[in-house]
Amino acid sequence: MIKLDNVTKIYKGEMVALRDATVEIDKGEFVFLVGASGSGKSTFLRLLNREEKPERGHIFVAGKDIAELPGYKVPYLRRNIGSVFQDFKLLPTKTVSENVAFALEAIGRPRAHIKEAVPQILELVGLAQKADNMPDELSGGEQQRVSIARAFVNRPLILLADEPTGNLDPATSVGIMKLLDRINRTGTTVVMATHDRGIVDSMRRRVIELDRGRIVRDQARGVYE
C-alpha cells in the first residue's frame, strides 16, 4: 500500500527532515510513528499525501510513484487519503454535519450521496445526536471525532493521523483510539504519529521510530521505546 524507497527530504536546502528512509507498509496495517519533536514524523506523513516532495527517492502509494505525480493529479491522490490533525481543522462557521458534508461537496459528490453518507458516518463516530451543533459547542474529543468522520466519509484507503490525541486527556484519547482501531478493522491502512506512550504501549501495533530524520527502529507489535 505504501512504500518509501531511500527517501530524503531537506527543507530550505540545509535542514534534513528525513534521511534515506526505506520502509514498506501493507494494506490494512496500523502503524505508529514515534520519536522526539523534529525527528521527522510530520514530514513522513506530509510526504505521503504530497504536501511535500522528496529531494531524493521514491514514494509509492497504491502502486504509483507519487514523487513524480504531476500537480493536477494530486487532488485525486488525496481523495484516497484521509487526514486527521491535532488541532482538528474544523470550520467554525459550519455545523457538525456541514463540516463532514463539505469534504464531499468539495470533490463534487452528488447531493443524494452526501445526504446518505453524512448521517451514516456520524453514527459510526457516535455523534448522530450532535449533527446540528457548531464545533465550539463540542468537547475536544467530540471535535476530533468530527474531524475523523470528515477524513473517513469518503472511505479512503489510507488514514493519516498527526498526533490526533495531542490535545486530549487520556480517557478521551482512549475513545479516539478505539474509533481509529475500528476504522482500521474495515481494511483502512492507518499511519499515526504520536507522543502518547500509554496508547502505543497498550495497542501493541507496529512501531516505527524516527531520530533526527533516520528510521532507527521498526518493530511489529512494538512499544513506545
Place this chain on the structure above:
Amino acid sequence: MAIRLDYIAKETGSNLARNFTLTFASILTVAVSLALVAASYLIGQGINNSFLGLRSDVQLFVYMNPAATQEQIDAVSRALDDSPGVENVDFFDKERSYEEFQRLFEEQPDLVSTITPEDLPQSFRIKPSSSDAEVVTALGDTLESKEGVLRVEYAAEFARQVQRSVRTLNTWVLIVGGVLIGASVLLIFNTIRTAVFARRREIEVMRLVGASNGFIRLPFVAEGLFHGLLGALLAAFAAWGFDALWKRNFVNQVAFELLNQIRWDPNQLWSAIGIIFAVGALTGAIGSGVAVSRFLRA
C-alpha cells in the same frame, strides 16, 4: 453539476457581502476606466467617419477681394473651367454669401444686423477631381497668384488640424483609461486576495480532502468576473449617456464647428459596448485568476 452551481452562487455571494467596500471600489474603478475607453473609442470612430466624409468632398474656398473687378472674377472663373484638376465649381456672389451667412448665424441676430451683403467676399467653392493633397495644394497655389484673389482656404487642411488636436486629446483619454484598467486589475486582485485570505481555512480543508484546483478557484474567479461585468454594465450606461449627450450638444450644432463633424452611428455604439464587456470580463478574470493562483501554488 447542479450542486456546483448553487455552491458557487452561495460562496460568491457571501464573499461579495463580506467585502462590500472593496467590492464597491473595484466595481467603480472598472466602470470609470471602461467608460473612458468607450468614449475614446467612439471619438476615434467619429474622427474616422468625419475624415472619410471630408475626403469624398475636399473643398477649396477661393475668396475674392471685395474690391475685385468683374474682369478679374471672370478670369478666375475661366481658369477654373479650363483646369483639368477641377471637377465642379460653385460661385457664391454677394447675395448668396449673405444668405448663407444669415443661415449660419441665425441664432445671433445682432451679428447679422451689422453685416450687409457688401461686406462679404464673393467666393468659388471648388471640388477638385483628385483628393490627393499635393494636387489640391498645387491648384490652390495657382489660384492664389491670380489677380483679385484675397486668399485660398483648404477645407480638408482645416479639418485635419481639428482632427489632429482631437486625436491628441483622445490619446490622453485612452492612456488615462488604460492606467485605470491597470488599477482595476490591481483592485480586483486585492479584493479577491482578501476573500481568499478570509476563506483560507476552508481552502486548506478543500485541498486536504482532494478538491481540484479548478473547483477551489471557481467561486473566486466568478467573483472577479462579477466585478468586471458589473463595472462593464455601469460603463455601458455611461457610454450610452455620453452618446446621447454628444448628439444633443455637438452634432448638428453650428456653434461647435470643430466637434459637430465627429459623429458615429448606432452600430459603433454597440461595438463600444461590446468592447466594454469584453475588457471588463478580461479585467475581472485576470485579477482574480492571478490572486487565486498565487495562493494555490503548492
